[in-house]
Amino acid sequence: MNTISPMASRAVPGALAVAFALASVYILWGSTYLAIRFALESYPPFLLGAGRMFLAGALMYAVLRWRGVAPPTGRQWRTLWLLSIWMVLLSNGLVNLAETEVGSGLAAIAVASMPLFAGVFAMLRGRHPSRIEWVGLVVGFVGVLWLNAGSELSSSTLGLVCLIIAPLAWAWGSIWSRDQDLPEPFMAAAAQMLTGSIWMLGAAVVTGERITTLPTMSATAALLYLVVAGSIFGFTAYIWLLHHVRPALATSYAYVNPPIAVLFGALIAGERFTAHDLGAMAVILLGVGIITLAKARASKPVPSPETEQAA
Secondary structure, eight states: OOOSOTTTTSOOOOHHHHHHHHHHHHHHHHHHHHHHHHHTTTSOHHHHHHHHHHHHHHHHHHHHHHTTOOOOOHHHHHHHHHHHIIIIIIIIIHHHHHTTTSOHHHHHHHHTTHHHHHHHHHHHTTOOOOHHHHHHHHHHHHHHHHHHHHSGGGGOHHHHHHHHHHHHHHHHHHHHHTTSOOOOHHHHHHHHHHHHHHHHHHHHHHTTOOOOSOOOHHHHHHHHHIIIIIIIIHHHHHHHHHHHSOHHHHTTHHHHHHHHHHHHHHHHHOOOOOHHHHHHHHHHHHHHHHHHHHHHHHHSOOOOHHHHHHO
16 A cells, blocks of 8 residues: 555645635535425436436546556456445435435535544544544544424425435445555546446346436536536546645645535525524534644654754
8 A cells, every 4th residue: 555645746736726626616515405306307316316327427437448447357346336325326416315305404504523433443443533533532422412303394205215324334434445455546436326327227227217207407416517517627626635735725625515515505405404403503513613723733754853954
């Protein structure tokens, strides 16, 4: 395993490029929750996910192969088939299903708990959190309990179950994948979307989903937006950030996306949020922020005498 940071061999990017990439991840990924809601007007949840993931994955895979990127090996394909159960079917698929009953902004607030579950899974695999991270975990889970106790989620069993499982699955897949043999990040994402689309299609068949009427133009536009803006452009910007800035900054989308999703839901779709919903979101994001800052401090290199002298 290569232990050299991907940042080490790359030139420091300009502030404008970083700002543009961050804005892409913040806004594009924050807007996908509302786009899902619009697409669900004509497309059932798992068929929506299957179409979105297949189109995005096929386009990315074709471009990467055209550029000479090696395809996954047989062993890597087997890993990706398993990984896409967690990262595609049980995360994106269940968010789609949840949004058939709850608002897009509320779904985004619930999914914001993902880094908290990731911290717990990392601890179970031997990566023990620091004291500050423990504080963040406790604060964040208080917010999760608060959200689930008295919001719209409490009146929707399907939405509640889906929005508990979805961040759990994404967190577990994220932690588990760190120890697996995977292709380079863009190819891994493309192949994961392709395999995930098959799982989604299988779920659609099992649940009896069908498209019985001609989809509306707005729903189809939302689907294409999810393919291009959410899956291709948003993910490309995120991978670029991972290779050019500190991980804490690249992953800051986790506590920026929910407020943006809430804003889009309120301004465009007229979704209403109670003080209970917004208070729970603030507590969850506070916990996530504490964990992110703690990780940033822990990963900050201690300058050697040589670097201090050079500075």
